[in-house]
Amino acid sequence: MKFLYLLIFVCPLFLSCKHKTENKSQDPEPTYNDLESGLLPAVIVGDSILQNHTISEAMETYNVPGVSLALFKDGDIVWTSQYGTIAKDSAQPITSTTKFQAASISKAITALGVLKLVETYNLDLDTDINTYLKSWKAESEFTESKKVTIRQLLNHTSGATVQGFHGYSNVGITPSLLDIVNGKGNSAKVEISTVPGTQFSYSGGGYAILQMLVQDVTGNDFESYFQEVVFSPLKMTHSTFNQFPKDNIALGHDDSGKMHPEGHLIFPELSAAGLWTTPTDLAKFSIAIANSYKGKPNSFISQDLATQMLTVTKVWGLGVGVRGEGDTAFFFHAGGNPGSYKSILINHYNKNTGIAVMTNAKQGNTLNDDILRSFSALFENSVFEPTYITPYELSEKETDALVGKYQLEEEDNYFLDVYSTDSNRIVLYDLNDGMKVTFVPVSKTEFIDVDNGGKSSFTIDSITNKVVKMNYGEGYVFKKVDE
Template sequence: MGDLPEFLDRYQLERPRSDRPLGFAAALADHHVPGISIALLEHGQVTQTWTMGRRSVTSDAPVEPDTLFQAASISKSIAAACVLRLVDESVLDLDTDVNDLLKSWQLPANDGWQPHVTLRQLLAHTAGTTVHGLAGYPPGMPVPSVPDILDGRGNSAPVRVTAVPGVRHSYSGGGYTIAQLVLTDVTGLDVDTLAWELVFEPAGMVHSTFAQPLDRARAVRAASAHRAGPAPVAGGWHTYADLAAAGMWSTATDVARFFAAIRDSAAGAPGALLSARSTRAMLTRGAPNRAYGLGVGIAEPGAPAFVGHSGSNEGYRSWAGIHLDDGSGAAIMTNGDHGYQLITDVLLPALRREYGWPAAAGAPTPAVAASDLAGRYVSRDDEFVVAETDAGLTLTVPGQPPVPLTAGTDGGWRARVLNVDVRFPIRDGDRVLVLHQELVPDADVEATRVTG
């Protein structure tokens, strides 16, 4: 345990790779993120926890391994596991109409048409329910009951069914709030007690809690939320009564242990958290339009098996996941609104390279000779010319000088003068160029080689 390792300082952020490395402390500052905690997973075990920065810009208290962060939507993964544990105990059924389970509230009809919604659909975000995300309640603002939240008497819209249940994935924190009410109505226990008995204690999540608001003993160990600036969120953080959707406080180590427990369940390990049947249900895609199971993101077809989730609350950003085959992965928690860009642009590429995480689907292995990659590649909006040189390849875009590319160790090609990676997979029999620019996440450009 300790400060972040030196290898993170070798990666650039919004600068040419040929420049002197920024250093990770500078990357934190550029993203207005005061503090971060990372738990590394190797072979399905937490092997290291690294921390850097402060819990708040208003104090010198450092982020430590037991510092609590709001896990935000990673709460959905734990809530889904609670439901599945109760399914394993025959207390709940995934395919029963939730109105047959609810006592304190009912999902209303739409102009006389009564939708039939199940826990399986709520956990997979296929129930057609509204309210994507939830803002929480600042200090001093009354926190409504869960039925009041569902009826729109809080600071979010009413939760209603507006699409045909069971057909398509449409992310809904409101749906998870319905699932939360099912848990408490059926068992008579609060979410924090249920989570401790069903998930936290069995998975070794010793610091985690769904207590909202935090008690004084835990609050002194919590990282405060921050907006850009970085500017502290008034009062430190918001309170989330929508616990199943966004209300868990945790540490990076605890979150990593949870996903390690899901991997153990998938492997059928003795004493695993979930049964084989419930694990299959969790890791089965709920709808064709999104790689999402029950409370977890899963791998796209053809990619290495994976389970994980990200989280975004006011002033907090987090990510966690594990590769099911080799047990590699991490949990990362930050206390800044721009923390997710830091995670996706800097940390995940660095961890993948340093620890050899499984490559994404379509990565060419083994590497292809440069002479076999040269040619003209065209997409709807772009044209690229790839040429072989003595040093490797060049990539030319109209109006720009050629960008030199060097072969990477993972089958791809990298530019040092820019933050650019290029891959050349074969799709449907055609060679394809995939251009990834690290400062533009989730915006890969694809072009197909043309002949003649």
């Protein structure tokens, strides 16, 4: 279920978790080995004894066949490590050059390439995008007073629709980018649905427009432009927007640990989801942004553009999320697709210190979170820390009030069952696909997901004193219904 997938991921066993490590640092090796052996849980309940676990143990728990990571510090890649195999039943190990699908991290790469385009061709971030587009126009009733701009497309405030893309079979014929934007693929037509610049709405469709921008301005195809202008200069030697890399690629696995029937999907929406790369190359990309931000000699883009890239408008920077202040400030992007691959990139850009992690399974998100908590502990930052909670002991009456069936508002056929356990837990059970999420109460109406720290709450009618609604995750509301 798409709602439960926001917070949990479930998976099976695989045969081995052998790993290869490359230590490029002058620091003692155990310093970085602590990262792989010091994974922390999302939630620590009460006086529970804290038990760290290893990456290999977490891979087995989440049934993630392969993991690759790169750690960088002060602008240098100091440590890389790889674990497992390219597929569950394969003997081929993940190596430092094994490519993964980066999914939405493609948008961050695209953003840097677009900023380089702006710099090279003297484009204006705040001019009507239609000034530069030849093959398609961003027009609707909402663009009469305000026009769509490059800046808005980069920071998801353009009003462009289509949040994400579904992928296509790698053995069939795929539609052209123009057909996709016009709704002739397996996704809706990309439209401008709000006044540009007025609100944040994450949009893969907006990045498809940027893909057309690159091609219309340069007269070159998107893949070739990035190979020549981004990957080669940054020495990202194992990165490509070619949807059919020739060798050494990790294959995707679903949440049960089963390999995708075709190994992977393809994404002609290259700018939004089509990148194949490695954590090492993502680290190089990330370091280049921070170096540009600091105005170092021979930086990839100007300090001014890099500063704009890391300036938040509404919610997002230009192609990346940005959080924190001073030494704790960091930019980031995550990626995940139906294939299924999950990745994360984070950089404390004032220190140019961060981590890139890539996995080849749907539950890789949960593993990535565990690794980020270990990274945060190792470098004593607050990017990702466990949630410490004091459980609330529900009375029998309070428990009975919560238990029952809940319907997603505005959806007639989407239901969750809520039931209790003997250990003071509440379980959300998806009646559509059998997925479950377990929550610990912190009050009689507020609950924390024991697996990832996600929050859920219940609304009690002040007159009847009965539970009437459940607020789940980020904005999903379920109303309690009669059995």
